[in-house]
Each structure stands twice: as C-alpha cells, then as structure tokens.
Amino acid sequence: MGQRRLPDRVALGTMHGKETVIAPPLSGLGIAVVRADLDTDRFGTFAGDVPRAGDMRAAARAKALAAASLTGLGVGLASEGAYGPHPTTPFLPFGRELLLWHDTQSGHEIIETLTDSQPNFEHETVQDPAAADGFLRRIGFPGTAVIVQSAAGAAPIAKGVTGRDALDGAIRAAQQASGTALLQTDMRAHLNPRRMAMIGDLALRLAKRLATPCPACNAPGFGHLRSLPGLPCGDCGTETGLIAADLQGCTLCGHETRIPSKGSADPAHCPRCNP
Numbered sequence: 001m002g003q004r005r006l007p008d009r010v011a012l013g014t015m016h017g018k019e020t021v022i023a024p025p026l027s028g029l030g031i032a033v034v035r036a037d038l039d040t041d042r043f044g045t046f047a048g049d050v051p052r053a054g055d056m057r058a059a060a061r062a063k064a065l066a067a068a069s070l071t072g073l074g075v076g077l078a079s080e081g082a083y084g085p086h087p088t089t090p091f092l093p094f095g096r097e098l099l100l101w102h103d104t105q106s107g108h109e110i111i112e113t114l115t116d117s118q119p120n121f122e123h124e125t126v127q128d129p130a131a132a133d134g135f136l137r138r139i140g141f142p143g144t145a146v147i148v149q150s151a152a153g154a155a156p157i158a159k160g161v162t163g164r165d166a167l168d169g170a171i172r173a174a175q176q177a178s179g180t181a182l183l184q185t186d187m188r189a190h191l192n193p194r195r196m197a198m199i200g201d202l203a204l205r206l207a208k209r210l211a212t213p214c215p216a217c218n219a220p221g222f223g224h225l226r227s228l229p230g231l232p233c234g235d236c237g238t239e240t241g242l243i244a245a246d247l248q249g250c251t252l253c254g255h256e257t258r259i260p261s262k263g264s265a266d267p268a269h270c271p272r273c274n275p
C-alpha cells in the first residue's frame, strides 16, 4: 500500500511573502504552493488595529479556508504568530508560531507549532528621534521594520517603517499627539527576518511530517500531537511534571502512539522528595 497521494498544489493565504520560506520545503514533496492574495489583515493584525478573532488555531484555519476557497484548491495553508511576555519570565519576550494545513474535502488538519524564546519582538518609548538609535540597533533596523504609535492601543501612526526619515517624521507626529512615541518591532513576516526564519522552520517540520504516513490508515502527516507529563521520580516513583511520553498521532483516523521518555526524573523535580 503506497502512501495516500499528496496534492500537487495547495493554497497559502498570505500577503506577507511567506511563500518564500514555505514553498521550498513543500516543493521537495512535489507540492506547489499557490499564493492566495488574501487580505490577511482582516483576520487580525499584530499592531492591534484589527483584533484577531479566536485563538491562533482558529485564526489560521479561517485564513487557510479562505485561501482554498479563493484559489479553488482542496488544501489551504496558513500561518499565525503570537508575541508577548514570556510565560515564566514576563520581562523577556516570547513568541509562538503555528502552521496549519487544512484539507477542505476530508477536514483533515495537520498542525505544526514552535516557540521562540529569542524573538525580535521589542518596544520602547522615546521622546525624540535621536533617542531611538539604541532601539533601532538592537532590532536590526531597517532589516526589521518599526511601528510607531502615540500610545499603547492607539491606531498606528506608521507601520512597516524602514526609512530613517519616515521614522523620524512619525516619531515627531506621535510626540505632537501625546508627548511621546511608542516604537515596536513590526512582526509581519516580510518585515521581521527572525519571524520569517521561524516560519521557514515550521515549513520544514510540516514537510517532514507530510512525508510520514499514518501506520494505521496511511494518511500523510503522522507526528507529534503533544507531550504527556508524569515522568516518575528516580527515588520514589511519584509522577513529576517532566515529560513522560511523546504522543504521536494521525488527525484523520485518530490512531495514536506513545513514545515513552527514557530514564526517570531527578528527585529535585519530585513533588514528594522536594516539595
């Protein structure tokens, strides 16, 4: 039994050039990525002027479905990112990225995710253009673009700024409006090379996963679903929060395999030995 056929063409909903990193890994599987000229901003923006509807998965699914419908292709593809404070170290930035494959005929959905603990996601408040120099150096301006607001939550005065004159003008306009300018890294993929590289990593993972057939039904895309905690303590055997197994599965037929972690947990992580 050969692997169930992958489509020749899939639709990618993007207006931020993501095809440049998503298409190459998929072309290795004989899949051409067709860019759907979708106004993805209507599904939510990083600048916050359009709120995102639902969670990352729902937002990516909406874009993938719109891309499939726009192109008439059976499979839609979309990526979604979310950036904010680190979950355990709130003064550090943290990013999550998701790439979703949705087969509109079968409903089969394959999702790859990754986290970035060193994203190019920063903001700074400045009083005048000259004060922006340090921030601009840190973020790699103009390779990474800037968003200028008069205050957090205000409509951006300028987005995607990659020219110093335009930036200085926007800073002065913000100053006139509120007395200060809030600068942020633009997180749109074509304006943030770090983020684009993360999406490229996700595309590589997706390609590898698509090349892995389900051992039960032969559908493409068998792979990691989630990590299961509960690795037993090496001293007393109590379940700890460490990963006990990798749950791999097929999202078409539901077949799942547990790959147990090796060894046992250091008692330092044990709620009984080290409460």
Ligand SMILES: [Zn+2]
Residues within 6 Å of the ligand: 214, 215, 216, 217, 218, 219, 250, 251, 252, 253, 254, 255
């Ligand atoms: Zn299966």
Ligand SMILES: [Zn+2]
Residues within 6 Å of the ligand: 233, 234, 235, 236, 237, 238, 267, 270, 271, 272, 273, 274
């Ligand atoms: Zn223990």
